[in-house]
Amino acid sequence: MTTAKAPAKAQQTNYAGFLAGLAIVVILAFIARWLKIQIYGVSLPLGIPGRALEYPLWAAIVGLILNWILKTANVYDAVKSGFRTELFLKVGLVLLGTTISFRTIVTAAAGAIIQALILVTCVYFFCWWLSGKYGLPDTLRAVMSTAIAICGVSAAIAAAGSVLAKKEEITYITALVIITALPLMVIAPLLAGAMGLPEPIAGAWFGGNVDTTAAVVGAGTMYGKTAQQIASIVKQTQNALIGVVAFLLALYFSVVVEGKKERPSAAVIWQRFPKFVLGFIVASLLFTFGWIAKDPGAAITAMKDWAFCLAFVCMGLELSVGQIKKMGWNPIIVYLIVTVFNTVLALIVAWAIFGWLFPAKL
Amino acid sequence: MNVKINEDWLAVIIAFGLMILAMVGVIAPSWMKF
Numbered sequence: 109m110t111t112a113k114a115p116a117k118a119q120q121t122n123y124a125g126f127l128a129g130l131a132i133v134v135i136l137a138f139i140a141r142w143l144k145i146q147i148y149g150v151s152l153p154l155g156i157p158g159r160a161l162e163y164p165l166w167a168a169i170v171g172l173i174l175n176w177i178l179k180t181a182n183v184y185d186a187v188k189s190g191f192r193t194e195l196f197l198k199v200g201l202v203l204l205g206t207t208i209s210f211r212t213i214v215t216a217a218a219g220a221i222i223q224a225l226i227l228v229t230c231v232y233f234f235c236w237w238l239s240g241k242y243g244l245p246d247t248l249r250a251v252m253s254t255a256i257a258i259c260g261v262s263a264a265i266a267a268a269g270s271v272l273a274k275k276e277e278i279t280y281i282t283a284l285v286i287i288t289a290l291p292l293m294v295i296a297p298l299l300a301g302a303m304g305l306p307e308p309i310a311g312a313w314f315g316g317n318v319d320t321t322a323a324v325v326g327a328g329t330m331y332g333k334t335a336q337q338i339a340s341i342v343k344q345t346q347n348a349l350i351g352v353v354a355f356l357l358a359l360y361f362s363v364v365v366e367g368k369k370e371r372p373s374a375a376v377i378w379q380r381f382p383k384f385v386l387g388f389i390v391a392s393l394l395f396t397f398g399w400i401a402k403d404p405g406a407a408i409t410a411m412k413d414w415a416f417c418l419a420f421v422c423m424g425l426e427l428s429v430g431q432i433k434k435m436g437w438n439p440i441i442v443y444l445i446v447t448v449f450n451t452v453l454a455l456i457v458a459w460a461i462f463g464w465l466f467p468a469k470l
Numbered sequence: 471m472n473v474k475i476n477e478d479w480l481a482v483i484i485a486f487g488l489m490i491l492a493m494v495g496v497i498a499p500s501w502m503k504f
Contacts, residue, residue: 198481387482403499407492410502
């Protein structure tokens with residue numbers, strides 16, 4: 109009797125922890141929204157207008173503060189199952205589809221595909237080469253290169269599955285991704301503003317250089333509506349390449365590194381394809397055909413902002429620096445050098461493609 | 471029975487569920503104001 113009750117009790121605890129975590133995220137999202145409203149009309153020191161500090165920043169900050177409090181109080185593990193960055197982000201991205209015409213997606217995606225192919229190839233192989241020079245293990249090199257070249261956390265997990273990386277390598281790269289993406293989410297829009305980048309080019313730049321999709325959307329949101337839309341399209345196009353890279357990595361590690369004769373199936377390309385992108389496209393078609401009226405459209409746009417806000421809160425909550433200390437400095441140096449390389453290259457490519465080759469008009 | 475659903479599809483289901491609720495007027499813009 110006792111053994112049958114034990115798993116049931118553990119499951120109840122899991123549900124309770126999940127609900128408690130979810131409640132924390134929702135409360136923090138309300139706090140972030142409240143902070144945004146308080147600061148919005150205020151002029152801050154150094155002449156920074158309050159409206160420049162959009163909700164992604166507040167959401168990440170309150171998430172980081174509670175992250176520290178929960179860990180200090182030793183209750184973080186009990187509630188962390190409610191922190192669902194990727195889920196909230198994907199819900200927000202599908203809802204974002206209802207605000208973008210399909211024509212814009214097609215126009216921006218044409219440029220985004222070229223940009224993604226250039227950036228993913230150059231950044232991946234630069235990172236692979238540099239991490240080899242620093243003597244990192246092949247599995248870590250593959251996970252890191254994919255994370256920087258494609259889209260941070262999900263790409264790292266996909267690559268880790270293909271190359272059978274160690275669990276600590278995934279958590280390590282995940283922590284590095286969030287640590288660099290959070291400041292980039294704030295710095296990139298400031299730099300874009302200082303350079304006077306038009307919103308489509310800025311959006312394409314954020315989509316190409318900020319490592320995780322949540323931070324890309326955050327940077328775009330802080331720069332403007334058009335920047336948010338283009339950044340999301342560019343990043344989702346890049347994300348769609350996860351499957352292809354996961355397949356090629358599995359092939360390389362299986363045949364070249366491990367010397368096996370059997371080859372991995374190309375079905376992995378579909379398995380790793382981010383299916384929510386299909387939802388984003390269908391949502392955009394609904395909008396394009398005029399099936400979403402004004403009032404429901406306003407409600408959906410607001411829900412999209414709530415979903416993103418929940419994702420940004422979770423991003424702050426999920427940051428973990430413990431793993432970084434264990435791996436030493438070499439991976440951090442490689443990661444930072446490649447991030448700078450990615451940032452500069454993405455700016456040049458975004459300018460060339462979205463400013464000249466495929467200027468996106470919204 | 472423990473049914474597992476891919477997070478991508480779950481996000482699509484939630485998003486379209488919310489969209490339908492907004493389109494039939496169950497969720498009003500004033501409630502959701504961000």
